[in-house]
Amino acid sequence: MNVVPIRELARHVGETVTLRGWLYNRTAKGKLVFLQVRDGSGICQCVVFKPNVSDAVFQAADKLPQESSLIVTGTVRADARAPGVPGGYELDVASLEVIQRAEEYPIGPKEHGVEFLMDHRHLWIRSSRQWAVLRVRATVMRAIREWLDAHGFIEVTTPILTPSAAEGTTTLFKVDYFDDTAYLAQTGQLYNEAGIFAFGKVYCFGPTFRAERSKTRRHLTEFWMVEPEIAFCGLDELLEIEEQFVTHIVQTCLRQNAEELKLLGRDTSRLERVVPPFPRLTYDEAIQTLQHIQAQLQAGQIVRRADGQPLQDIPDPSLLDITWGMDFGSPHETALTQLYDRPVFVTGFPTAVKAFYMQPYPDRPEVCKSADLLAPEGYGEIIGGSERISDAALLEQRLREHGLPLEPYAWYLDLRRYGSVPHSGFGLGVERTVAWICGIEHVREASPFPRLLNRIYP
RNA sequence: UCCUCGAUAGCUCAAUGGGCAGAGCAACCGGCUGUUAACCGGUAGGUUACAGGUUCGAGUCCUGUUCGAGGAGCCA
Numbered sequence: 099m100n101v102v103p104i105r106e107l108a109r110h111v112g113e114t115v116t117l118r119g120w121l122y123n124r125t126a127k128g129k130l131v132f133l134q135v136r137d138g139s140g141i142c143q144c145v146v147f148k149p150n151v152s153d154a155v156f157q158a159a160d161k162l163p164q165e166s167s168l169i170v171t172g173t174v175r176a177d178a179r180a181p182g183v184p185g186g187y188e189l190d191v192a193s194l195e196v197i198q199r200a201e202e203y204p205i206g207p208k209e210h211g212v213e214f215l216m217d218h219r220h221l222w223i224r225s226s227r228q229w230a231v232l233r234v235r236a237t238v239m240r241a242i243r244e245w246l247d248a249h250g251f252i253e254v255t256t257p258i259l260t261p262s263a264a265e266g267t268t269t270l271f272k273v274d275y276f277d278d279t280a281y282l283a284q285t286g287q288l289y290n291e292a293g294i295f296a297f298g299k300v301y302c303f304g305p306t307f308r309a310e311r312s313k314t315r316r317h318l319t320e321f322w323m324v325e326p327e328i329a330f331c332g333l334d335e336l337l338e339i340e341e342q343f344v345t346h347i348v349q350t351c352l353r354q355n356a357e358e359l360k361l362l363g364r365d366t367s368r369l370e371r372v373v374p375p376f377p378r379l380t381y382d383e384a385i386q387t388l389q390h391i392q393a394q395l396q397a398g399q400i401v402r403r404a405d406g407q408p409l410q411d412i413p414d415p416s417l418l419d420i421t422w423g424m425d426f427g428s429p430h431e432t433a434l435t436q437l438y439d440r441p442v443f444v445t446g447f448p449t450a451v452k453a454f455y456m457q458p459y460p461d462r463p464e465v466c467k468s469a470d471l472l473a474p475e476g477y478g479e480i481i482g483g484s485e486r487i488s489d490a491a492l493l494e495q496r497l498r499e500h501g502l503p504l505e506p507y508a509w510y511l512d513l514r515r516y517g518s519v520p521h522s523g524f525g526l527g528v529e530r531t532v533a534w535i536c537g538i539e540h541v542r543e544a545s546p547f548p549r550l551l552n553r554i555y556p
Numbered sequence: 557u558c559c560u561c562g563a564u565a566g567c568u569c570a571a572u573g574g575g576c577a578g579a580g581c582a583a584c585c586g587g588c589u590g591u592u593a594a595c596c597g598g599u600a601g602g603u604u605a606c607a608g609g610u611u612c613g614a615g616u617c618c619u620g621u622u623c624g625a626g627g628a629g630c631c632a
Contacts, residue, residue, distance in 0.1 A: 127595085128588035147589075164582090181592045202566075207593045208581050209568060213624055269630085284631095310630055311557070323632060417628085427629075470632095479632060527632030541632095552624080 099171070104140035107174055107187045116171045117142060117189060120224070121162055121200070123207060131159045133191075134182060135170060140357075141182040141226065144170050144189040155194050164206075165224070167197040183226065184357050219547055220556045230358035231543055234351055235532045239303075241350035242324050242526075245343055246301050251326055254293040256286030256302040261506060269309040271319075282307035287523060288455075288510050290327035291486060294521055295513060301326040313551050315540040316428070316478045318529055320549040327523030333457075333467040333485045336522040337443055340471055340481055341374040344441060344526070348372040351535050364537040368474065371439045378443045381465060384434060385422050391433050392418040409436045425451040432476045441480070445469045454496040456484040457520075469524075477534035483524025490514035 102115040119137030126132075129148035134141050146159040162168070172191040180188035204214075205221055215222050222228050243253070259273070259280045270281040286302035293300035303324040310317065328339065348369050351359070359366055379387070394401050395415040400408045417429035425447070426434075435442055449458050449466040456466040471481035487493045490511055497507055504511070532544035542548040547556065 123593080125591045125594060126588090127591055130589050130591075132591050132594095134592090143592085145590080149589095177590090179590065179592080185592095202583060204566070204582090206567060206582050209593090211568075211625085214567070306632085308631070312628095312630065313625085314627065317631075321632065425630090428631095429628090482632060525632065530632060 102174075104135075104137045104142045104182070105184070107140075107142060107189075108176075108184075110174045111176050111187065112174065114171065114173050114192070115189070116169060117144070118169050119167070121164055121166045121168060122224075122226075123164065124159075124162060126160055131156070133159060133162070133170070135168065135189075136224070136229075140184060142187065142189055143180045143182050143185075144172065144191050144194075146191045146194070151191060151193065155191075158196050159191070159194055162196065163200045164203040165200040165221075167200070169195045169197065183361060216542070216548075216553060217555070223546060226361055227538075228543060230355075230361045231532065231536050231538060232546055233358050234355050234536050235528070235544060235546075237351050237354050238347055238528060238532050238535065239322075241347045242303065242343075242528075244350070245346040246324075246326060249299070249339075251299040251301045252293075252297040254290070254297065254300045254302060255304065256283065256289035256293075256325075258283045258304065258307075269311075271307050271309045284308050285323070285525065286325050287327065287525065290325055290523060291510070291513055291521065294327050294329040295517060298330075299326070299328050311551055314428070315542075316530060316533075318541055318545060318548050318550055321541070321545070322528035323525045324528065325523060325525040327521065329521045330519050331485075331522040332520055333445065333469060333522060336483055336485065336524065337376075337378065337445070337469055338374075340443075340469075340483065340524055341376045341441075344376075344471065344481070344531075345373055347531065348535060359536070362536050362538070364535075368439070369535065372441065376441050376443055376471070377438050378445060379434070381444055381446045381448065382422070384426075384430075384444050385420060387437070388418055388420050388430055388433060392420075403437050403439075405439070409433070423448050423450065426470075428478055431472050431478050435472045435474050435476065438474065441471050441473050443469050443471055452484070454500040454502065455486050455493065457487050467522075471524075473530065473534040475534065475537070477530055479527075480530045480534065481524050481526045483522065485520065485522040488514060488518045488520050490518065 099116045100114065101118060102110050104117060117135055117137055119135045121133055122136045122141055123134040124131065131146040133144040133146060135144050146156060148156050170189065170191055171193050172189040174187055175190055176186060177188050178186060180186055204218055205225060223232060259275065260283045261280060270284060273280050273282060284306050290300050290302055301324055304322065305320050306323045307320050309319060352366060352369055391401050392415050402408055418433060420430060445468065446465040447468045449456065449464055452466050452468050456468045458466045467485035469483050470479045472478065473480045487496060493514055494504065494511060497504055529541040529544040533541045536544065538544065542550060
């Protein structure tokens, strides 16, 4: 039995091969039955022609329900008419064995609603679009480790059960920890900062948890984040690392997932433009730009990008209200990113709206050495990063200003007492990155089993 | 937490101003040698989310509840 993955069928034209998989769709046409068979690597059309097979095989093929498991053997031939992934090749069936006749399958080839699909997420991941997205996700995760490992970073795992908030503001999931309370980690950053003093460059990569009551296309309560941290690194160097890193991820997906991106209908020319340098905008400039865009919109003018193209998603001008000192909302991010053809850095946010550990500019302490990287096409912030405060006294002062207790941060303050150095790091959200690369509407489809507000099944 | 919208067949949706509950897909039966979400003919499929109210009469109007979707805030 010459079992071949569908992805490699092109190399076996003329040979007799066996496919093992599941029936994705079936079209019967008299003496011809077209079976679209998935095997996990792709989808292949298997043609059952009545005169070529036994009556038993033809009967089995003719009545086979969707998602039945089967083993099918036949001759590979090239045919431009053959649909599938990658398509263009089909199997002229000689024999077929049904492993299990599936019960009536709930997910049909027509459209379904979000709630129904999410209730059937365990089955939905078999559908070709979901399959493609999750394969891109696997590439993104592989590319992340590839790049970091190749650039001298050490993966140091950080705890998921943690004793307290890193940034007092965000809501955490509380769990019983014997007779005490613990929280699910929302970041590994503080532990990474300990790691760099041992290893120089480290990263953690795993799930993080936010108990925010957010219900938008950009939010999950459990999502994956990679957080690199680098000793002897300032903000400018950090931005160069980030743009190289993101470029590697995007370009790897373009190389390795061309088939998946095609299936998703992604305009890959927009991803091909993702190469360094990414535009850098200060917060001050961004505020001016946003106020200018709002004024243009309110005057009924068309807002144009640098290349002369008008903005595609026209935001409601009233949502663009912003004055110096305010953090960006998502309408601001959407408006800003539309001006550029690649991700854009915004640096130097007001110290007051950012986390306590971010290094203020010495000559201008009201802004800090922070940088967000905003993805194009409305996918929002995919990276948040900063240079960290390296001076113990200043860090302690900032903790006090944020009303945070010093005791839980004693070990963190210690790091500034034994060989403190300037250092920087960032966190990249995997699902937002995947959603952007795939061009999908909602981050929930970028996770195999997404956890959302009001959604923890299946 | 707030704003907007929604819930009718397994799924996606329709049902004029309150007047017989309907279609496509899926399922089942039949037809067809190139289908691409095939097509053609047929069968079956309903406590209109739940509770109450108005009315001769409610899927439709009113009140409440539950669940869902999109967005805001917050964030990656």
